[in-house]
Amino acid sequence: MTDEATAFVPGHVTGLFSAHPHDDPAAAGSRGAGVTLTHGVRATVRRSSGASGDETTTLTLNDEPLSMPPVADVLSTLGVPDDVSVAVRTPLPVGAGFGVSGATALGVALAANAVFDRGRSENELVTAAHCAEVRAGTGLGDVVAQARGGVPIRLEPGAPGVGRMDGIPARPRVEYVTFGELSTAEVLSADTTTLTEAGERALSDLRNEPTIARFAALSRRFAREADLLTEDVESAVDAVRDAGGEASMAMLGDTVFAFGTGLTDAGYDPEVCRVHPGGASLADE
């Protein structure tokens, strides 16, 4: 047993998706495709000293106190005591389509399992985080994508053992610019019929040609058909296309992402990272 453990979970930008609600959170989820990023979340779980008699779980994100309902859900699923401190560090913006909530839930699951010797398998930990996200309404597909890494295709929705995954074999450089926040919960709680039809069509086309260029093109078509584009994102995507690059919108955030040097070439000053080769993992012991 250790007093502290840290997990790294890659960020995840969804490019196209369809929503598949279900009464069983392990069976709920999304189909679709996205990109996991070397920019991600480092979540450190510490056993509190207990000296102060303070038995409340505390959570900080880049040293600022924060509330994230899925985290308490994960700790409860794992049967972890209440006196835990969780410190999350990330270069990613919150609420902008990078799956920070899912990454935090999954990172806490991995780290808490190690600190408190819960003896869960990776599938069990991913399931705990996936179900917590679904119950909180904060995401449907980020956790299983972040557990896998690379450029994940979600063939069938749901947690490990229910859903099915594939991937696009590519590791390009990724650039992104965020203009503001969008509420995932708001979009997911509205009528998603049109969105899901557009997402299913895009996924079917992507499976016929699983390449990065096709992914970007189908993501743009999906964003238009599902009426998700913001003004800033649309301008940026057009500018990257005009400069000969590939870009689209991060679902769901007021964020544009591009491959290679797309945003730089279009005159933006983007954040730069890469596709992450692997999935969520404990940091070196």
Next chain:
Amino acid sequence: MTDEATAFVPGHVTGLFSAHPHDDPAAAGSRGAGVTLTHGVRATVRRSSGASGDETTTLTLNDEPLSMPPVADVLSTLGVPDDVSVAVRTPLPVGAGFGVSGATALGVALAANAVFDRGRSENELVTAAHCAEVRAGTGLGDVVAQARGGVPIRLEPGAPGVGRMDGIPARPRVEYVTFGELSTAEVLSADTTTLTEAGERALSDLRNEPTIARFAALSRRFAREADLLTEDVESAVDAVRDAGGEASMAMLGDTVFAFGTGLTDAGYDPEVCRVHPGGASLADE
């Protein structure tokens, strides 16, 4: 289209397994558990110049010419032309239980797909490499484990979409010493009834307690029950246990592996690496 691409595939040491042959190579495979390593294979595929009129695929391992039947099988499955050069670099010994053959097949699949724009998905590439290994009789479970990374548990045998995986959430330091070669093909072509019964029991027990310490203990029990231990491996495992560490035998090689500083503490001079956090992946583009 590029003229050259490189993929990294982690080494894989199996600790316990059961063999599940099948007429369909995608459905054939093994159940069991193992450890993927940061020591692995870098496979570079180059389009040959064609200037010499030489249309034979060449393969080198650490600059030495080598024949590996699964590699030609993979290239044929992908419909890649014959004038390809494959250069493999690895610190791992061949024929010693590290899955170098499977890693090479999978690395070639990923890199050749990129060089020749074959447009296959990751599941398709893993399936091509898995089936090539099964047909060559050189392995049953390395490829799917190497595609996943971490400490993979093979719940159900077979390629992606047929088999099912889980994992032990841990990333310990790994030490290993190799005493010589063992023939995987020889063991797999013999009667595997006893081995498979021992492997099934060990896997069932591991699923009840998916931790590194339990994995090492069950791997030792499996090696004894399946009568696989060599004299050198048995001595080394005993020495590590006497020094308070965890060690077992790499299946199938005359190789001992240990976690933490087990072999060092027992007076050996081991190679040192870690559990690899992710699976096979193209190198940075």
